[in-house]
Amino acid sequence: MSELINRKQILLKRYRRNKCMGLLVSLLILICVGLLVVWWLPILLAVFTWLVHENWFVEYLFYSPKNDYQYKFTADTEQLGVTLDKGRLVLRQEFELIGDETLILAVRLKSSMVGHFIDPYVVLSYDDRQVFERGVNGLRYLNLTGQAQLLLSGQLLLRSRFCHVQGELVLSVFRYPDVRRQRMMVIAPHADDAELAAFGLYSQTVQPWIVTLTAGEIEAEHYQRMGLSKPEAARLKGRLRAWDSIVVPRWAGIRQEYLIQLGYFCLQLMAMKLEPDRAVVSLEAELNDIRVFRQFNQFLLPADTNGLATWSNLLADLRAIILLARPEVIVLPCSLLDSHPDHVCARQAVLEALQDLEWQPTILLGYANHLHDNNRWPMGDSGNGVALPPFFDTTYTLLPYCVSLSKQEQCNKAMSLGMMHDLQPRISFKRRVRRVIQRLFSGRAISPWGENDFFRKAVRRHELFWFVKYK
Template identity: 55%
Template sequence: MVAGVPLLATACGGAREVVEGVGVLFPLGDAAQLAQGLKHMAGLDAGQREACALHMLQRLQQRFSDQAVRGAFWQLPQVRWRERGWQVIDAAAYGDTWQRFGGSVATHPLVIEQLADLAQIPVRYLGFPQDGELKAALPRRWGFPATGAARMAEVVERLRELLIGSVLFLEGAPIAIQLVYRVEAPQWISVEYVNGGVDPETKAFSPGLNMSANKQQLLKRHRKRKRVILLVLLVALLLTALWAWWLPPVLALVLWVAHEAWFSDHLFYVPGSDYQYDLQASERHALHGLGGVLALPKDCQLDGNETLLLRVNLRAGWLGRLLDPAVRIEGGVADCQTFERGVRGVRYLNLGGQAEALGAGRLRLSGRHCRVAPEMELLVLRHTDYLAGSLMVIAPHADDAELAAFAAYAQAKSSWIVTLTAGEIENAYYRETFGLDLVEAARLKGELRSWDSIAVPRWAGVPSQQCVQLGYFCMQLPAMQAEPETPVASREADLADTRPFRRFNEVALRSDADGRPTWHNMVQDLRELIERARPATIVMPHPTLDPHPDHVCAHDALQQALQGASWQPQNLLLYANHLHDNDRWPMGDAGTGVPLPPFFDAGLPMRPWVLGVGEQQQRQKAIALGMMHDLQPAAPFKRRVRRFLQRCLAGRRWPAFGDNEFFRKAVRRHELLWKEQRAILDRLYEGIAADCECDIRWLTGDEQADLRGYFHRHVQIDQYDRILFFLRFKKEIRQARFIRTIPNLVILEHDAYQNYIPCKYTGKFSEYYRQLPWARVITSGAVVTRRLRDEGFDAVFVPKGYDQALLRNENRERDIELAFVGSLRSVAYSGRKQMLESIAAALGFVDMHNIVLYRDLEQLREKLAQLRADLALAERISRNGQQLAEQRYTFHALGQAITEAMRAPLRPAAKPGLLTRVLLALGLSR
């Protein structure tokens, strides 16, 4: 809306026109009068309320005409009417009004013009005239199917010159823009702000990273290419009729058979492309497969629990273009890992379970329909034991947990399965089998899959009390995320209540009280379950590899739930049940190994973890999948014909225990998960190790809880000049009596700020450190360090930083002028400004040298003018800022800073008293 005063209500009498989502803005000066009037109206009858409301609106209209009215306005929540009095105006009049009064990017005349043209719809503009002059104008809402995520690239190109803010790119394609189609009702749509696209009929919203849209674009391109080829072949077939009338039908049949046998795979990349990974390996070793035999280097020691990957270069033979090429692994556990037809380039074999044979030098590789180059690289990834503690699997739909992590949750010490949606849509089988209508079939399918999500995990020994179905609706999570407080109903079940699909739960949730299907409720459900289950490891969908919209949203919801949760897991593992560029992965037969999937973004660090699945557990997994109702219907006739042709002509095989493609994909020798790559602390420790001799030890949760036992078994304190603790504070504080016996102690603590804020740890850090007066505390807060020193503690400031492998300069030109401009009107601004001034020196900030600081809006304008006039200065500040970050804030640099902070002599340590020594010796105290 564009107006001289930001007001969208008039009092011109007559019937009201209903409009969804129109807010009414009132001058602040009228707020008190309005509140009194509303309170007075509550006691009137209907006729009196109507007269009173009309009087109040007339008063407000008088204020609208006052050109002196400016400043702040008070917004009433979503008043849903608009009085008559608006009239149709042309685009030129609207544009003139926008230029006079201003407005948002979304209301810019050129934005509306471009998007309307892109969507091929007419736009009508409305204006509110008064005294012969327009006082307000707005584009009338548009009822049309949004262009949405599938055409987001076109939207960006249309608006390139108008966008304000950053545009993110993935492989050169835009994935997030600062404009959005926001659904206000299923039949209405308006252009507003930030992130992706919406289909108004489905309310499917695609925020941020939009691999789902990428898959649809790839599929559209694939089908278009096939249509072009089909047209060419059709013309060629018709021409063959010039030689013989029977040739076209015979050749058409041959071509159709060839297509079904060899060319029907959905492969949206060139098989000759190298897979491009940035794998965060603990060790890398060059291998030479002489005669196909692999020998482990002498300096590589394996215990059998590592994830082992082999980087190989494959080249398909001529048969490998018609039959699936594969690499046979022999000499250990026999395996055969399959790749794309026509493969040519770098691939990654999974050597999970082959450590013994590799160490003994008897592991052999041989190519089937492909050649394996002798130069290889072994990648060793060492992981903690994720199954030693409790595990929680987040499944967007029933069967996702079983497909991705059945063996993992079956082997874990304790497991929880949390399923987000009932999976009620795509229910044609139930309509046809039982003669149900759409709503009945959707409800039946939702109930069956809800039952599956509770009952099937029991096959693996998971108690039903630890299986929870949240009952939200399939393919509606993106719409919920778009409007977190708005309930989003099922597409097909005619339900806007989650409780019918929760009836099998044995766990009560707070959201059971209202059953509202909102994003806010789902996030709260996840937070509540995390705090109740207290899992050491959470398994959830991979937001980059898995493009399913519900899977992306499941990851986002979990991350949001962890913010503010009183319990934080030690590990996050990710899985991918769907890929955006290869529908057959993992390729090959059931029961074989799982190589790494196709991936082409070397800028994204990744850390895979492989869990071996024995033959017996594969059978258990197949049975669990067979119990899932959604995987039981037989394959359609077309697919059965295709499989017959591929079995006869392409040598492909499908398992006997299930028709669904997931039985082939999921019942394998390995389960492949990915460690969440937030920050790799290994690189922080590498920075420490680069500057001193040290032993770095990872302690499990149980070992952290029993430091006395761990030190007794594994550590001789007098062999070390310093012992650095980087542990959970709640584990430390419970063992203060034992920790007092460590004389050379340094504590690295990032959460000491909680000592000075209202929380359960207020003052606890000071209380703990007073028991360790000789210990040095390294904190990541300059103000916290200062306050600890004031209390007499030996405190040193080393700031937090960033993982240099996750964040680096890609030398791409920015499309925004400024990195950050803080709000001067924020009530917290003055406090932030004062704090920044006090710690700027400690952080290395120098105004107009490596950063730009400002004290008020006028100074900001002056400095911006200076930078725009002196591009060399702007470039120098930018370069110096990057240099500061790289020299002082990388994990490697911080590791060295921590080492330096440990070097200075510590205060003399007090010897533990006799009672403490006796209690510790008897194991009666920690």
């Protein structure tokens, strides 16, 4: 578990070090130009260099865009050959689709010259643009979920821009039971994680529970600017996000007694995991009692007796909730893709809590809100489809499970995110300028739903999960 977290930290440090070295070299070159040529030329070159950086080098990829994505599906996955005939996808054989299957099309893409500078993408039936890495040259996976009827009728259009489709097309069909008709529990490490990953899913589910593990109280600079001290700001932020975790899901019609906030401290789950019986304190709020953030719960839990933030208490809380709710489906972070330490630990806590428990779910669904290899994924703009993320480890089998969201459901999801206090503060002036630059030079649209980048990432026509048959 810690290896994945450490790997991202190492890669981030290397990326930042290399960028600093590049900027230093550029500065030395500009000084030399100013001394040897004319004084104003370095200023012009500095502005040009800054524009290039903000448009093309501000995001990171911890892999080459020329690498093939390496997904391994199970042997019983249905796969069909597909041809591209005059811009239309045509199945090579007759096939039956109900319409709710997860449809993934393996396609080899090669970027054009322009596609090294502007995001290459594939358009499906005019209204779905799935975007890939600049300079892409390898195997990728398009998401055709929700397009079954157009595909069967031969009316599903496929056009590429700034890249070319090459080689054989293979369609993988994943048929699952409808989890929306089963009792479900969504595990959210922080308030808003359930909405980011699964608002569309849980809003369509007959009996969903949402369990939020932490108060998310740290990084409260926005509230410090109101005149509060650092601990006061952290406490206020934690209380607000605890309130969000209880109130916002009611926008989707969830009953309040099915919404639980455990109030553990943000970024302290790993410390709790390492010493299960030692109580930790908040990193910024100067608190050692989690009950401050649990006041909106409808019933008492084991840790309410002492309010200590320990791993043992977290497991006891989770066991009590699982036995009460008896979920058939548990939705939780996928640690193979999401390396945020609280997300990794949240998954581990649920799995430990389930050990030898008298009630067991039948299905686990994983989600990823913080991809460790590509900080822009899902690439592209609000409202578009979600292609499969980069993945390169063939020792694991990842089975995609996709839920389609209508325009109205996307709007409802965007409104739920807008109610979350952590997504409301304005982004920095630097980021606003960067968005304008990328809009002008790369054609990247600004999300109409909000400034925070999660509005772009999360408000899509798809919600993507990873299916695990648990018991």
